[in-house]
Amino acid sequence: MEVSEYKISQKEALFRKLSKEEKNDEFIAIESKTFFQSVKAEFKKNKRAVVGLIILIIVVLMAILGPVFSPYSYEEQNMALRNAGPSAQHIFGTDKMGRDIFVRILYGARISLGVGAVAALVNLVIGSLYGGIAGYVGGKLDMVMMRVVDIIYSVPSMLYIVLIMLWLGAGVGSIILGISITCWIGMARIVRAEVKSLREQEFTMAAFVLGASSKRILVKHLLVNAMGPIIVNITLQVPQAIFTEAWLSFLGVGISAPKASWGTLCEAARELILVYPMQTVYPLVAICLTIISFNFVGEGLERALDPKRKR
Numbered sequence: 314m315e316v317s318e319y320k321i322s323q324k325e326a327l328f329r330k331l332s333k334e335e336k337n338d339e340f341i342a343i344e345s346k347t348f349f350q351s352v353k354a355e356f357k358k359n360k361r362a363v364v365g366l367i368i369l370i371i372v373v374l375m376a377i378l379g380p381v382f383s384p385y386s387y388e389e390q391n392m393a394l395r396n397a398g399p400s401a402q403h404i405f406g407t408d409k410m411g412r413d414i415f416v417r418i419l420y421g422a423r424i425s426l427g428v429g430a431v432a433a434l435v436n437l438v439i440g441s442l443y444g445g446i447a448g449y450v451g452g453k454l455d456m457v458m459m460r461v462v463d464i465i466y467s468v469p470s471m472l473y474i475v476l477i478m479l480w481l482g483a484g485v486g487s488i489i490l491g492i493s494i495t496c497w498i499g500m501a502r503i504v505r506a507e508v509k510s511l512r513e514q515e516f517t518m519a520a521f522v523l524g525a526s527s528k529r530i531l532v533k534h535l536l537v538n539a540m541g542p543i544i545v546n547i548t549l550q551v552p553q554a555i556f557t558e559a560w561l562s563f564l565g566v567g568i569s570a571p572k573a574s575w576g577t578l579c580e581a582a583r584e585l586i587l588v589y590p591m592q593t594v595y596p597l598v599a600i601c602l603t604i605i606s607f608n609f610v611g612e613g614l615e616r617a618l619d620p621k622r623k624r
Contacts, residue, residue: 355617362613365606376422387420432554440500448508471494507539541618548611552604
């Protein structure tokens, strides 16, 4: 009886029902998150990045919807209201041709942001694929491809833009084409370095052993894992393209009248800067606010996508 009772008590000890306190002894308090959720949480912690993102959303919405609901167009002239000050009808006043400055700034945002968006798209597609192929294949192909990059980079980007505008004429298309020639070079170099580093990792070898093609390894594994630097570079490319377009338009070799970009608005108001300085201030504030916001967002993404960041 003593032996059987001992076995029963031992069995009850092994299979007894745990109390609530014992169940929570090994409870893991850290919530499981996906990569996107983790990046989103880290991005929200950066107040400047959040403010920059909100400002960019407002600018984009105003650029899209503002001219649609405005009673004025960007080219409508009213010579009786030339250089008028701010009023209920014209929030920012009118320019020397009687055109509403606020509507022209909103319309100029479309052109400036459009140039930046196209430059970012070219940067993403050409730069990522070019640098990814060079870094993954390596060898002689890598050497030849990077020497081509060095040759293109040896010529100032502004010279490309000016020559294309002399050939095709001033316009949005000429500026976009000129910027697109060199905007992907920095991305190609960054992606090449990332891919060369990731190519030696274990997951790449595992994908190769399992029979994955070179195209799948490059696109599905290497470029995806290098997405952090790629996104940050794209975010910083947009303000650079916006500033280039504004600078060219300010010099008078960019967007032609009556179309308006932020650079052309500054150039048109330059001759009246001593009499009506606010006509220059409005587009300058729009340029600075947009570029700073993009830089804040890029900084936030850089920290959020950094795999070495501390939790």
